[in-house]
Amino acid sequence: MTSTRPNITGANGDHFQSHYIPNTTSEQAEMLASLGLDSIDQLFTDIPAEFRDPALDLPAPLSELDIQRELGDLAAKNRPLSSGPSFLGAGSYNHFIPAIIKPLITRGEFLTAYTPYQAEASQGTLQVIYEFQTLICNLYGMEVANAGMYDGATSLAEAALMACRVTKREKVVLADTVSPTYAAVIRTYCQSQDIAVETVSPSAPNLDAKTACLVLQYPNFFGYIEDLQSLADAAHAQGALAVISCDPTAMGMFQTPGHYGADIVTGDGQPLGIPASYGGPYVGLFATKQEYIRQMPSRLSGRTVDKNGKTGYVLTLQTREQHIRRERATSNICTNEALYALASTIYLAAMGKQGLRQVAELCYHKAHYAAEKIGRLPGYSLPMSGPFFQEFVVQCPSSPTEINKKLIERNIMGGLDVSDQVPNGMLLCVTEMNSREDIDALITALSEFK
Amino acid sequence: MSPDDRRYTQEHEWVMIEDAAAKIAVVGITDYAQDQLGDIVFFELPKVGDTVAHLGKMGEVESVKAVSDLFSPVDGEVTEINQKLLDHPELVNEDPFGEGWLIKVTMADASGVEGLMSAQDYDAYTAGL
């Protein structure tokens, strides 16, 4: 595949003209002449000669038609969620996505704009962020929300770091029912800053005066809803913050984390109109109380007026951020996931007051229907009890991974194998995307696997 | 011209003795400082009862696109902060030597003030920046 570098000035006739690059060889020659040069190579002489123009082992260029074929073939080697029933959740959820989202987020005016630093030229993006901040606050019952983080895990890790700044303490306590992935990311973020990370059972949270925060998930990793009021109170009793990672879909019916006194609420915005896309891009949600606003990471859009008194929006409180405060910034985050904050905003607008409630209730009833039936199958049981939303753990008669292999033969994607946490445990997720027929097919299949 | 009833630091704070007997001094930032910062939007100031040290960091001042440390011109204990600044940081832009004062300090030792720049020296110093 090794090729020699073609002479891009075209002198030797092996010039490659990309359809993404307008300059022709004669235009290049004209521009070079204005510089008193005759070769583009002369612009690169600051690069030490011994390292300049190395061999580049990349394949040759492809036409768009060839690209569509090659990538289409690769895509066909994956099993999309649309090809059959799926009961996988565990942090990425299969929900209905209204058709309006894709055409709106792929409008060039949104898709190909930069971060809205130049406010007069970016009012569309800035007003969208303000809408996003409003709706996330309303969803979570919180006072302020930012313009978004990378994803659910990094949002939660940044919340833990923020709690340490607010409390000036250096111990983060995680409920052992928080997603293992989220816990792993928190550990990575905390490792270098000498912040201790401890794990507790939510039934007996052992907190002390050194605890910066108690980190909870709502619903928890296994789908169940904990006694958030008592847990938040326990954190507050020690002067620690209550940090809650919360599934936004559950907010269609369940009480807000703000109601329980959460100090920082995070989440993954993926369920709000964002495709699973093998894990990203998603958008991290991040909300807190007004009093902690100056310790928040990431961008904020604020409403103000222009010099003629007309309402407009700007990025504000930027002194928190890395481009001004540098090594003392609240976070290093710069690029976030603005386009998917837009997708979530459109989703919440389209779903609205009634739609999100319906989605949540569809998930709730279907998941409970499935759980009740599966729990009564011989060999299967529900090892956890209490209220849950759309996910639950089933204890299987044999290895969940082996059962999943048999389910795939029937074109059913089973749940996540969590047998490292619950013996023969399978974490199942049922959403509005699963019809009764799908659920009954799963139940029938499971009944045949021992 | 900076007022000559007070002394100045190279970091653009001023200190004025309010009550020599009680060793009470008022501290603020200069007109030059507010002009360089532009529209001031926020102060992070020490709390009443905190100890501040001569030329030690005592807080921060933020404009829209900059943040600067504030340094105490004197050693002592903070006895009052200008509450009006919490809602109206622009007072420092409008009247840095008067209404826009930052904190009052009971000085451990009033003699340190004499080592700071006079108004004349400070104006000459800023003219050279």
Added chain:
Amino acid sequence: MKQGGNRQTEKLLMERSVPGRVGTVLPDLDVPAQAMPDSALLRDELPLPEVSEPEVVQYFTGLSLLNFSIDTHFYPLGSCTMKYNPKVNDEIAFLPGFAGIHPMQPVEQSQGALDLLHRLQGFLGEITGLPAVSLATLAGAHGELGGMLMIRAHHLANGDTGRTKVAIPDSAHGTNPASAAMAGFNVVELASDKNGNVDLEGLRQVAGPDLAGVMITLPSTLGLFDTNIVEVCRIVHEAGGLVYGDGANMNALLGRVKLGDLGFDVAHLNLHKTFSTPHGGGGPGAGPVCATQQLAPYLAAPTVTKQGGAFALSTPEKSIGKLSSFHGNFGVLVRAYTYIRTLGDAGIQSISANAVLNANYMMNALRGTYHLPYDRTCMHEAVFSADLQKERGSSGLEIAKRLLDYGFHAPTMYFPLIVHEALMIEPTESETKETIDAFIQALIDIDREVTENTELVNSAPHSTPVARLDEARAARQPDLRWKPEAAA
């Protein structure tokens, strides 16, 4: 063009809400209703808007029209590489076999995705000369954090616990010191010399047993190739430190030089800059980390490995751990793969050739009109100073705002911090000579306006949806969400 009625964008979603309107119709419940939980667990109010689908489409379309974007305007933001974002990349990322796959589905069900990621690791390793690649980091700054954690892990694995300091040039992007601090290091600033290179004398002074490494952007944010770079790497290595490369400006170097050859140990790439994935109004991006084989064991998890004929997700032996929920910003990675595969070897080299040519052509045409603090051959961008215009009454900010009236997005302003009144202009390779000529003419015209009609320039922009905004008010009385009482 003006929009009337409900297509106007002034009213926010909650203000548009009319009780009873719906934006989506969902299926009926097809299973028996189940017992509801204790009502104490349920919320009463769900304060979301009630708007119909046409209103949603019209409102967001209207908002989009308030933006400048690459598709609608030349967008020469320095260090941001606002190049054309190919549409086929989006089309491919939206294929159900890519957009519709679950991150936790068995690897047997996602071999195509893993194959693509494995190939992309190879491409990026080849382009940088740093063959060990993790795609798990989600933006440039996220990659910086990952890379700096790897440097930390490397020193600690060697029992070298005293390396607490990271040196960063004064011209660096703010994410560099912020990321180094998040990785637990103390930051020391490195001065630039009069040619815009890292000052070697200053570097020698900090290159001691406590130096963990340096973070270098190449070309620098001055748009210059640091001619001391090999010596910089040598000095740092001799002191036992490692060299981190900020790949924000890689568009200049594609196929021209490999960071690994120059002595860099670990670097991130900004796929949303160099590799054409759309910025989306501030993201998503992707910030893969590329490193030497020596640092491979520390890469963030997961990486994609090939075992026999099958691809798998793996955790490197001494990995710094996980930095994101799943496997990286896959949709962005698909776009970047498609871009590299489309351009191929010859196209990749054509990017840097034309990006650097366009920047030098523009710099040369504006030399004499705008001050060039470092007047030497630039790379993909040129940094001017508006000092000459400021003497006549208009600052860099005002010139940038006036450009909006000419239909051009402003350049990056007041960065790098070491240049007064900086205007940092990056035309990229995907603009035509006609556009660049028109932009040059606009800057020449504005320079004349500064002399002839300073007020016109200083009160710009005049043609945008809003005039200059009161940023002080926004920061003093933060209004960060719509509240019902504010509507009255």
